[in-house]
Amino acid sequence: MTLLDIRDLTIRTADGRVLVDRLSLTVSPGERLGLIGESGSGKSLTTLAVLGLLPEGMTATGSVELAGTQIVEASEKQLNGVRGRDAAIVFQEPLTALDPLMRVGRQLAEPLRRRRGLRGTELKRAVTQALEQVRLPEPGRIARAFPHQISGGQRQRAALALALACEPKLLIADEPTTALDVSVQAEMLDLVDTLVREREMAVLFVSHDLAVVARITDRAVVMKDGRAVERGDVREIVRHPRQEYTKALVGSARRLESALDVRSAR
Numbered sequence: 159m160t161l162l163d164i165r166d167l168t169i170r171t172a173d174g175r176v177l178v179d180r181l182s183l184t185v186s187p188g189e190r191l192g193l194i195g196e197s198g199s200g201k202s203l204t205t206l207a208v209l210g211l212l213p214e215g216m217t218a219t220g221s222v223e224l225a226g227t228q229i230v231e232a233s234e235k236q237l238n239g240v241r242g243r244d245a246a247i248v249f250q251e252p253l254t255a256l257d258p259l260m261r262v263g264r265q266l267a268e269p270l271r272r273r274r275g276l277r278g279t280e281l282k283r284a285v286t287q288a289l290e291q292v293r294l295p296e297p298g299r300i301a302r303a304f305p306h307q308i309s310g311g312q313r314q315r316a317a318l319a320l321a322l323a324c325e326p327k328l329l330i331a332d333e334p335t336t337a338l339d340v341s342v343q344a345e346m347l348d349l350v351d352t353l354v355r356e357r358e359m360a361v362l363f364v365s366h367d368l369a370v371v372a373r374i375t376d377r378a379v380v381m382k383d384g385r386a387v388e389r390g391d392v393r394e395i396v397r398h399p400r401q402e403y404t405k406a407l408v409g410s411a412r413r414l415e416s417a418l419d420v421r422s423a424r
C-alpha cells in the first residue's frame with residue numbers, strides 16, 4: 159500500500175506559469191524519501207500541495223493521494239481531517255507553525271485535546287511528554303514560555319513536537335535544520351531520525367543539501383525547475399550522479415563524507 163501517491167502534479171500561478179511540472183513520486187508507510195534541489199526548484203510548493211496548503215491563487219492539477227484521500231480539490235473539511243493525522247509538516251522557520259502570541263504548552267495542548275480527547279491532568283502530562291520526547295530540557299518552563307522566550311533550536315524542537323502530537327503517518331520536513339546553527343543542526347537531524355524510527359513513521363524530507371538528505375532518507379528525487387530530473391537510492395545518487403545538475407549538488411554538499419559514514423555505521 160502507498161501512503162503518499164503523487165501523480166503528474168502540476169502547480170500553476172494564477173497567470174498560468176508552471177512552477178511544478180508533472181511531478182510523480184510515492185512514499186510507502188515507514189519509508190523515507192528525500193526531495194532535493196536548489197532554491198526555487200519547487201520542493202516547498204510540492205510539500206504544501208500534499209496538505210492542500212498552496213498559496214492563494216495557485217492551482218494544482220493531477221493527483222495527490224494521501225492515505226486514501228484525494229487532496230487535489232478536496233474540501234477544507236476533508237483537509238482538516240487529514241492535516242496532523244495523516245501528515246504533518248515542520249517548516250524551516252518554526253514560527254511558521256508556532257503562534258508567537260500563544261504559550262508553547264497551550265499550542266501543544268490544542269491538538270492533543272482535539273485529536274486524542276485528553277483533558278485536565280492527563281492533558282498536562284501529555285504536553286510535558288510531548289516536550290520531553292523532543293529532548294527539551296525543563297519542559298515545565300518551555301510549556302509556560304512564549305516562542306520568542308526560547309532559543310531558535312528549542313523553537314524548532316517545539317514545532318517538531320507539535321507536528322508529532324497527532325502521531326501522523328507521514329512527517330514532512332521542509333529544510334528543518336537550515337535556519338539553525340551548524341552545531342544544533344546535527345542534533346536536530348539525529349532527533350528527527352530517532353523519533354521517526356521509533357514511531358515507524360514515513361518521512362518526506364526536503365533539502366537543498368544532499369548531505370543532510372543522505373543522512374535521513376533511503377531514496378531521493380532530485381528536482382530542477384519544477385521537474386523530477388533524477389531519482390533512486392540516495393547513496394547511489396551521491397556516488398554516481400547522472401545529471402550535471404545532480405553532480406553540482408553532490409559537489410556542493412556539506413559534510414558529505416561524514417553523512418555517509420554515519421549511515422554505513424548503522
Ligand SMILES: Nc1ncnc2c1ncn2[C@@H]1O[C@H](COP(=O)(O)OP(=O)(O)OP(=O)(O)O)[C@@H](O)[C@H]1O
Pocket residue numbers: 171177195196197198199200201202203204213366
Ligand atoms: N507565492 C508565490 N507566488 C509566486 N511564485 C511563487 C510563490 N511561492 C513560490 N513561488 C515560485 O515557485 C517556484 C518554486 O518555489 P519553491 O518554494 O517550491 O522552491 P523550493 O525548491 O522549495 O526553494 P526554496 O528552498 O528556496 O524554498 C520558485 O520559482 C518561486 O519563486
